[in-house]
Structures are given as C-alpha cells and as structure tokens.
Amino acid sequence: xxxxxxxxxxxxxxxxxxxxxxxxxxxxxxxxxxxxxxxxxxxxxxxxxxxxxxxxxxxxxxxxxxxxxxxxxxxxxxxxxxxxxxxxxxxxxxxxxxxxxxxxxxxxxxxxxxxxxxxxxxxxxxxxxxxxxxxxxxxxxxxxxxxxxxxxxxxxxxxxxxxxxxxxxxxxxxxxxxxxxxxxxxxxxxxxxxxxxxxxxxxxxxxxxxxxxxxxxx
Amino acid sequence: xxxxxxxxxxxxxxxxxxxxxxxxxxxxxxxxxxxxxxxxxxxxxxxxxxxxxxxxxxxxxxxxxxxxxxxxxxxxxxxxxxxxxxxxxxxxxxxxxxxxxxxxxxxxxxxxxxxxxxxxxxxxxxxxxxxxxxxxxxxxxxxxxxxxxxxxxxxxxxxxxxxxxxxxxxxxxxxxxxxxxxxxxxxxxxxxxxxxxxxxxxxxxxxxxxxxxxxxxxxxxxxxxxxxxxxxxxxxxxxxxxxxxxxxxxxxxxxxxxxxxxxxxxxxxxxxxxxxxxxxxxxxxxxxxxxxxxxxxxxxxxxxxx
Numbered sequence: 001x002x003x004x005x006x007x008x009x010x011x012x013x014x015x016x017x018x019x020x021x022x023x024x025x026x027x028x029x030x031x032x033x034x035x036x037x038x039x040x041x042x043x044x045x046x047x048x049x050x051x052x053x054x055x056x057x058x059x060x061x062x063x064x065x066x067x068x069x070x071x072x073x074x075x076x077x078x079x080x081x082x083x084x085x086x087x088x089x090x091x092x093x094x095x096x097x098x099x100x101x102x103x104x105x106x107x108x109x110x111x112x113x114x115x116x117x118x119x120x121x122x123x124x125x126x127x128x129x130x131x132x133x134x135x136x137x138x139x140x141x142x143x144x145x146x147x148x149x150x151x152x153x154x155x156x157x158x159x160x161x162x163x164x165x166x167x168x169x170x171x172x173x174x175x176x177x178x179x180x181x182x183x184x185x186x187x188x189x190x191x192x193x194x195x196x197x198x199x200x201x202x203x204x205x206x207x208x209x210x211x212x213x214x215x216x217x218x
Numbered sequence: 219x220x221x222x223x224x225x226x227x228x229x230x231x232x233x234x235x236x237x238x239x240x241x242x243x244x245x246x247x248x249x250x251x252x253x254x255x256x257x258x259x260x261x262x263x264x265x266x267x268x269x270x271x272x273x274x275x276x277x278x279x280x281x282x283x284x285x286x287x288x289x290x291x292x293x294x295x296x297x298x299x300x301x302x303x304x305x306x307x308x309x310x311x312x313x314x315x316x317x318x319x320x321x322x323x324x325x326x327x328x329x330x331x332x333x334x335x336x337x338x339x340x341x342x343x344x345x346x347x348x349x350x351x352x353x354x355x356x357x358x359x360x361x362x363x364x365x366x367x368x369x370x371x372x373x374x375x376x377x378x379x380x381x382x383x384x385x386x387x388x389x390x391x392x393x394x395x396x397x398x399x400x401x402x403x404x405x406x407x408x409x410x411x412x413x414x415x416x417x418x419x420x421x422x423x424x425x426x427x428x429x430x431x432x433x434x435x436x437x438x439x440x441x442x443x444x445x446x447x448x449x450x451x452x453x454x455x456x457x458x459x460x461x462x463x464x465x466x467x468x469x470x471x472x473x474x475x476x477x478x479x480x481x482x483x484x485x486x487x488x489x490x491x492x493x494x495x496x497x498x499x500x501x502x503x504x505x506x507x508x509x510x511x512x513x514x515x516x517x518x519x520x521x522x523x524x
Contacts, residue, residue, distance in 0.1 A: 153329050153331070153340070154299075154300075154326055154327075154329060154340070154342045154345065155342045155345075156326065156342075156345045157345055157347075157348075158345050158346075158347040158348075158393070158396055159345070160384065160385070160389065160393075161326050161345075161346075161381075161384070162379065162380070162381030162384045162408055162456070162457040163328070163329070163381075163384065163456035163457050164384045164385050165384065165385060165456075165457070165459075166385060167385055170328070170329055170332065170456035170457070171329050171331045171332070172331070177385075180385055180386065183386055183388075183389045184386065187386075187388070192388070192389075192392070195389065195392055195393075196392055196395065196396070198347055198351070198396050198399060198400060200348070201304070201343070201344050201345075201348040201362075202343075204343065
C-alpha cells in the first residue's frame with residue numbers, strides 16, 4: 001500500500017489561514033496512514049482543525065467526505081457538489097490525489113493533508129516498511145524476490161558491498177543488508193551461481209529519468 | 219599504444235608492490251598533500267588519493283592526484299559511484315587521463331548517510347562493477363553507451379577493492395570474480411587484521427582460479443592506538459574487522475605506537491607468504507609519516523627501479 005503520514009497541524013493551519021469553510025477529503029483505497037480506518041482518520045483530523053481554529057478565535061466550518069479513491073477522475077465526481085460550498089479542500093489521499101484534483105479543477109484550492117512516504121508493507125500494528133520503489137523494471141525474479149533497488153541504500157545490482165557486517169547494512173544498525181538476504185536465499189536453493197553473472201547497469205529512463213511516466217494500453 | 223604505469227610494471231615484473239594512501243584535505247590547501255607526498259616519496263610505488271572518503275567533503279581525488287604528479291609521485295585516483303552519474307564519471311576520467319593520471323581505483327563508495335552532508339541526494343547510477351566495465355570500455359575506445367571515442371583513448375591501469383571480511387564469506391570471491399571479469403587488473407583489499415579469515419578468503423579465491431588473473435594488494439593499517447581500534451570496531455568505519463586480541467595486545471603494550479608499527483610489519487610479513495598476494499597497500503590515515511619506517515622494517519625498501 002501507499003504509506004502516508006498526516007502533516008504537522010501547524011503546516012495545515014497555515015494553508016487554511018484565510019478560509020472559514022473547508023472540505024476534508026478522505027481516501028479509503030490504499031493510502032490511509034492510521035490503523036483505525038479512514039472514517040476515524042478523517043473525523044479526528046477535522047476535529048483537530050476545528051479545535052485549533054476555535055482556540056485561535058477564528059472558528060472554521062469543516063465538511064467531511066470519503067472517496068474510494070482520488071486517483072481516478074470518475075471517483076472524484078462527488079467533489080463537484082462541494083465546489084461552491086467550501087473555499088478549500090484538504091486531501092488525505094496520497095500525492096496522486098492532490099495532483100489529479102489540481103489538474104481537473106483549476107479553480108479549486110487543494111492542499112495535501114499528508115506526506116506521501118513510500119510503497120510499503122504493514123509489518124505489525126503501527127509499523128510500515130518500504131518494499132518497492134516502482135522503478136519500472138522488476139528484477140526481483142532474479143534476486144530471490146527481494147528488491148535491491150528499494151532495499152539497498154546504494155541500489156546495488158551486483159551486491160553486497162563491503163559495508164555489510166553480520167548481515168547488517170553500513171547505513172544503520174536496524175537495517176538488514178538485503179544483498180546478504182538475497183545471497184542466503186539463493187544459497188538455500190542451491191542457486192548461488194546466479195550471482196556469478198554481472199547484472200548490467202540500469203536504464204533509469206523507465207524509473208523516471210525521462211520525467212513523468214505514462215502507461216498506454218495497446 | 220599501451221603505456222604502462224609504474225605500479226603496473228612493478229606488479230608485472232613480479233616485484234612485491236607497495237602503495238600508500240593520502241586523504242585529501244578538508245580545505246583548498248595543496249600543501250597538506252605535498253607534505254605527505256614528500257615524506258612518502260621513494261618509499262612507495264604509487265599513492266592512492268581517496269574520493270571523499272566516508273562521504274565527507276574533501277578536495278577532489280582528481281585534483282589531489284594532479285598535485286601528486288607535480289611532486290613526482292604516481293597517483294592511484296579513487297573514483298566512487300556515490301556522487302557522480304555515468305556522464306560525470308566518464309568526463310572526469312577523460313580529464314584525469316589528459317592530466318596524466320593513469321591508475322584508477324573503482325569503488326561504489328561509502329554511503330552518504332555516514333558523511334557530513336547526509337541531506338545530499340545519493341547518486342549510485344552505477345555500482346563498482348559497472349564502473350569497472352566503464353573504464354574498461356574507455357580503454358577499448360568506447361564510451362559506456364557504446365559510442366566510439368574518436369581520437370585519443372585513455373589507457374588506465376584499472377583497480378578495484380574487495381573486502382574479504384564482509385559477509386557472507388562465500389560471496390566475496392564470487393564478487394571479486396565479477397570485478398575481474400568487468401575489468402579489474404589489481405585489487406586492494408580492506409584492512410587485514412584477521413589473518414585467519416583472510417587466508418580462508420584467499421583459499422576460496424584459489425579454488426575459483428582467480429588468483430592468477432589479478433594482482434592482490436593486502437590492505438595494511440598500522441593501529442596508532444587501542445582507542446582507534448575500538449572506534450573502528452564500533453563500526454565508525456564500515457567494513458573493517460578488528461579481533462579482540464589485537465585490541466588487548468595494543469592495550470597491554472608499553473608504547474602503543476611502537477606496537478602499532480610492530481603489528482603492521484608482522485601482518486605484512488604474514489600476508490607476503492600467502493598465495494596470490496602481490497603487494498601491500500598501506501593506509502595510515504593521519505599517520506602517513508610512519509609509512510617509511512614500516513616499509514624499511516618490513517624490508518620492502520629500497521623500491522625497485524624499473
């Protein structure tokens with residue numbers, strides 16, 4: 001899923017300083033960062049803003065709406081009804097949602113309510129870890145299912161480097177060396193010889209090197 | 219026409235090679251390199267000049283290498299993949315060769331998070347193995363993209379590093395094989411303190427039949443103090459293994475510096491007898507002036523005149 005984190009309240013309050021009526025737009029598909037569900041997340045977020053603005057002596061009206069996703073123009077339709085009712089919109093979807101709203105609604109003031117962090121997995125309650133960088137060319141079929149582009153801080157294609165000690169990366173003590181894991185997984189399958197081959201340098205164009213990436217169905 | 223570097227000639231002649239290392243200053247002062255160079259001149263076959271080691275900003279290795287040439291010393295220029303993409307790397311290599319730099323050491327580089335600008339964007343467009351094949355391509359008259367170099371092509375003596383102490387042991391000789399395949403002609407190893415492990419590593423290399431295909435220079439670092447060894451052990455410098463006995467030996471020594479010299483000389487003598495070891499690379503960072511003494515005591519002086 002896309003891991004996001006609510007932005008600091010001060011930053012949000014700055015965005016909406018001059019407005020007295022806003023819409024909080026939740027996104028329920030893949031980008032909510034809290035464990036209690038998107039309804040709670042939106043409600044809590046709205047309450048916080050109202051409370052703070054009340055404290056500042058500048059009460060604000062906050063409407064709430066949850067969309068299935070904000071990354072698809074058809075799913076965005078429901079925000080039409082709010083267009084003239086609010087002066088700004090705060091999206092709790094990932095950066096894709098905010099961008100698409102800005103693209104499609106030139107007059108709408110839209111602000112991000114979250115920082116979009118990474119594509120990751122929920123390891124346990126309250127703990128998520130990045131597993132994919134969407135680099136455009138999955139090599140994990142050859143690396144025992146483990147991605148060195150994402151999980152090796154040097155994006156090594158021919159690892160492990162000389163900084164690994166006891167299976168731990170040189171970057172920080174809590175980070176396992178993914179190349180160490182790749183080697184061990186291949187070794188356990190009797191496929192260590194796979195690592196004898198030199199993996200050629202990556203063509204970064206497909207990873208965003210040529211700017212915005214597109215996909216057209218043929 | 220292939221022009222051989224002095225280091226290359228020493229290795230090819232079968233002489234036991236000796237190289238040392240200078241870290242460029244954290245300033246624009248060339249004198250700091252010159253001073254160290256003067257002290258090492260005549261005692262070593264070439265001097266490595268590092269490329270922003272531990273991801274900390276220093277004078278560039280290219281500039282440092284040129285300063286060494288002016289001092290009459292053959293440099294081994296380090297080049298890492300951390301701060302430059304393939305365009306910048308090739309451009310620097312062409313420039314380096316034009317300025318008389320002929321030995322290069324290809325490394326991936328310590329990660330940015332270990333240095334003094336952890337906010338920087340890590341490049342790592344290539345890894346050290348790609349970098350080796352890039353230099354090899356330049357030597358063969360091709361850019362990394364396959365385009366022909368019209369006009370003078372460089373002729374680098376290509377080096378790489380290997381850390382026999384990193385995990386897991388069995389992958390290290392495999393990775394070294396890849397480096398040789400990619401173009402490495404000489405290897406400078408991580409600092410050797412654990413001789414048993416080093417021997418195991420060399421035995422695995424022997425089994426793969428790679429010891430005849432490359433010149434291996436063992437990495438030597440005279441420990442200046444037990445405190446320094448402890449810092450290394452705490453992983454302040456990635457990739458170096460320090461056995462506890464070595465720290466104890468230093469701690470119980472009357473004169474730690476003298477013991478540090480003894481240790482370096484002993485390790486040189488031991489690795490000299492190991493299969494495939496064709497030289498030593500002495501890294502006495504911050505203690506460069508002690509290198510001539512170590513070389514003399516290890517009976518590696520005078521250096522061959524080729």
